[in-house]
Amino acid sequence: MDLLWSLLSIACLFLQLEGYTMVLKPNVVVVDVDMTPNTPSQCRNVTLQCGEQDPSVYWQRKKQKIGKGSELTICVEDFPDAGNFTCHNDNGDILNHTLVLIQVTKNDRGEHPKQILQEISDQMYIKCETKNYSGVFECSWNLNVNPNTVQILAEAYRPNSSISCTVHDQDKSRAICHELTYCPFQEEQEKVQVHLYAIDGPRFESYSNQFFLADIVTPEKIPIHKKDEGDKKVIVSWEYPNSWDKPHSYFPLKFEVKVLKNKNNCNHEVRSNQLTCNHKVPYKGSFHCFTEERSLRFNHSTKKYIFCLRAKDMYSDSPWSEWSEIVLRDPGQQCWLKDYYYSLCSLKHHYSLCHVTKTLASPTISTHLLLLA
Numbered sequence: 123m124d125l126l127w128s129l130l131s132i133a134c135l136f137l138q139l140e141g142y143t144m145v146l147k148p149n150v151v152v153v154d155v156d157m158t159p160n161t162p163s164q165c166r167n168v169t170l171q172c173g174e175q176d177p178s179v180y181w182q183r184k185k186q187k188i189g190k191g192s193e194l195t196i197c198v199e200d201f202p203d204a205g206n207f208t209c210h211n212d213n214g215d216i217l218n219h220t221l222v223l224i225q226v227t228k229n230d231r232g233e234h235p236k237q238i239l240q241e242i243s244d245q246m247y248i249k250c251e252t253k254n255y256s257g258v259f260e261c262s263w264n265l266n267v268n269p270n271t272v273q274i275l276a277e278a279y280r281p282n283s284s285i286s287c288t289v290h291d292q293d294k295s296r297a298i299c300h301e302l303t304y305c306p307f308q309e310e311q312e313k314v315q316v317h318l319y320a321i322d323g324p325r326f327e328s329y330s331n332q333f334f335l336a337d338i339v340t341p342e343k344i345p346i347h348k349k350d351e352g353d354k355k356v357i358v359s360w361e362y363p364n365s366w367d368k369p370h371s372y373f374p375l376k377f378e379v380k381v382l383k384n385k386n387n388c389n390h391e392v393r394s395n396q397l398t399c400n401h402k403v404p405y406k407g408s409f410h411c412f413t414e415e416r417s418l419r420f421n422h423s424t425k426k427y428i429f430c431l432r433a434k435d436m437y438s439d440s441p442w443s444e445w446s447e448i449v450l451r452d453p454g455q456q457c458w459l460k461d462y463y464y465s466l467c468s469l470k471h472h473y474s475l476c477h478v479t480k481t482l483a484s485p486t487i488s489t490h491l492l493l494l495a
Contacts, residue, residue, distance in 0.1 A: 204324035257304030
């Protein structure tokens, strides 16, 4: 398969032949085949050229001779008919080759069924996102086949622009693309077109997606800070990610805030009005709001709460970032011992005594506490 990708380039073009054959390169042919059950077989005749006008030239597939002459016409109906065909001279030297692949146009699963990649959502197989407006974006997909046998080629295109894409050598489920001429201060007029070509053995499949970068921009997780003000007050503040574009006044973010009881996680839905966070939020239970500000003030609680925060581009309908979270709890809530009764801080691995608030008179209890320490 390495020979295949040495022949393919990012700017490969399709040439339609006989309505069912595509040529990626002179040495790589894709044949469309209808594999609907209980239908008459359809023999797709494909003529292979060796390039040497010598009657002694012979052809091989899987090291077996299958014909002679500078041309070889094969019938392609199913995957066993595809593969790599080589032509040789009398000495056995390889003079030329053609790789024949099959693209299933229809079977019992419907039109243009897909097997190499997993479906992410309705007819979508490629997910692309970017963390800012630098022109660099990453596309990912999920493989349904052994990554050691599959070959992936990714390319992207936008009119009057130059985009390069590179599939990861180790992780064949991701590709990094860079639009060299992208300007973050200019409104996008045309969508980016992403095409993915996947080969697994003799099977060929193509996938595509299109989008504006403004539709896929997803900020990185938001850094959160907590500062105690005393008098049972705490300020929670946050920052723009370092990777986000500047100036922030031109690339503003919108923030979503949740405060949840400890038993919930950030994905828990809060049944409350979508308040604007422009006031001191009472600390009497879970709440949910949106804001453009970067700090909120809370009253401390003796109970443990989870503060959740995420962000998105204010002016586009793009995805939210992942949730960031911190724990909100009064730091004055400590373990204490009083009237010969004590409480223990942690039960994870061993019991530990936080502090004693008065001297104990009982020798038995004192000895027991020393043993615990």
